[in-house]
Amino acid sequence: MKWRALVGGDMIFELAEGNALFLAAWNGWRKGAAPPRRRDVRLEDIVELLPGIILLEARSPDVFHFRLTGTGVDEYSGMHMTGVNALDLTAPENRAARARRLWSLASTPCGGFFRFLHRYPESRAEAPMEGITLPVLADADDAPVQLMSVFSSSRSRAESERPSNDMRNALPDEFYFVDLGFGAPEGEEPVIGLDSLRTV
Numbered sequence: 001m002k003w004r005a006l007v008g009g010d011m012i013f014e015l016a017e018g019n020a021l022f023l024a025a026w027n028g029w030r031k032g033a034a035p036p037r038r039r040d041v042r043l044e045d046i047v048e049l050l051p052g053i054i055l056l057e058a059r060s061p062d063v064f065h066f067r068l069t070g071t072g073v074d075e076y077s078g079m080h081m082t083g084v085n086a087l088d089l090t091a092p093e094n095r096a097a098r099a100r101r102l103w104s105l106a107s108t109p110c111g112g113f114f115r116f117l118h119r120y121p122e123s124r125a126e127a128p129m130e131g132i133t134l135p136v137l138a139d140a141d142d143a144p145v146q147l148m149s150v151f152s153s154s155r156s157r158a159e160s161e162r163p164s165n166d167m168r169n170a171l172p173d174e175f176y177f178v179d180l181g182f183g184a185p186e187g188e189e190p191v192i193g194l195d196s197l198r199t200v
Contacts, residue, residue, distance in 0.1 A: 011176075011190075011192055011196050012196055012198055013113065013192075013196060013197055013198060014198045015130070015132075015152075015197055015198060015199055016130050016152035017152065018048075018049050018052070018150060018151075018152040019130060019131070019132045019150055019151075019152050020199035021046060021048075021049060022046055022049055022132060022134075022148075022150040023132060023134070023194075023197060023199060024199060025042075025045040025046050026134045026148075028045065029041055029042065029045075033181055034137070035109055035134070035135045035136060035137050035180065036136055036137065037136070037137045037138065037139050038136055038137070038138060038139050038146065039139050041136060041148075046150070049070075049150050050070050050071075051070040051071045051072035051073070052070050052072045052073060052150060052151045052152075053068065053069070053070040053073070053148065053149070053150055054066065054068070054069055054070070054073055054148070054149040054150075054151075055067045055068035055069075055136075055146055055147070055148050055149075056086055056102065056146065056147040056149070057144045057145075057146050057147075058102060058103060058105075058106035058107075058144050058145050058146070058147060059144050061099060061100075061103045062087060062099050063085055063087075064085060064086040064087060064099075064102050064147070065083060065084065065085055065086075066081040066082050066083065066084050066086060067082065067146065068082065069081045069082060077168060086098070086102070087099055089168045089169055090168070090169050091169040091170065094169065094170065094171050097171060098171065100187070101175065101177075101189070102147065104177065104184075104185035104187070105133055105135060105147055105177075106135060106144075106145040106147060107145075108177075108182055108183060108184065108185055109135035109137070109145060109180065109182060110135070110177050110178055110179060110180050110182060110183070110184050110185070111132065111133060111134045111135070111177070111178030111179075111180055111194075112131075112132070112133040112134075112149075112175065112176070112177060112178060113130075113131075113132055113133075113175075113176045113178050113192065113197065114130070114131050114133075114172035114174060114175045114176070115128055115129065115130050115131075115172055115173055115174040116128070116129045116130075116131070116170075116172045116173055117129075117173050129151055129152070130151070130152050131149055131150065131151040131152070131172075132149065132150055132178075132197075133147050133148065133149040134147070134148055134149075134178075134180075135147060135148075135180075136148050175189055176189065176190050176191065176192045177189055177190070177191045177192070178191075178192055178193070178194060178196075178197070179191055179192070179193050179194070180194065
């Protein structure tokens with residue numbers, strides 16, 4: 001898995017295979033320029049990614065319920081997270097930043113691209129995890145927006161060693177808003193366009 005590559009002074013990211021598949025599927029679900037609606041989502045297009053999928057429902061600026069988590073996500077977390085507010089699992093010092101980012105993703109709407117470096121104390125290994133979050137609009141305009149995330153890791157879920165840092169309560173090492181054509185929120189986070197995400 002490659003980290004950052006710079007091309008012509010602009011940020012270019014070569015996506016991991018699973019994230020590239022998810023981005024291509026999401027673009028295929030769109031009707032024109034708008035994000036897809038729930039009725040347009042075809043999970044059969046990303047069936048091999050479902051163990052690592054997360055679907056959050058953005059109910060308010062401080063309520064983001066897990067609506068769906070893949071089996072791999074549940075195994076990693078050691079719990080079934082459906083119905084849990086994501087902020088309840090977040091370390092207190094990180095809740096405000098996570099809440100602001102998640103609400104910005106839903107309300108703009110825009111995407112998110114992030115990287116998290118897992119550290120394994122026993123083997124002293126490090127393994128990057130890369131993820132993309134993209135919005136899915138409700139079928140009814142007054143219903144909450146959902147945020148669909150897919151993760152790709154250079155380390156197998158089957159490996160028994162647990163990392164010393166936990167992505168559930170910590171913030172990513174790198175986070176970028178992705179402008180989907182509707183602008184991006186103002187803040188300290190950098191903004192990239194969809195053309196910065198290379199599906200090679």
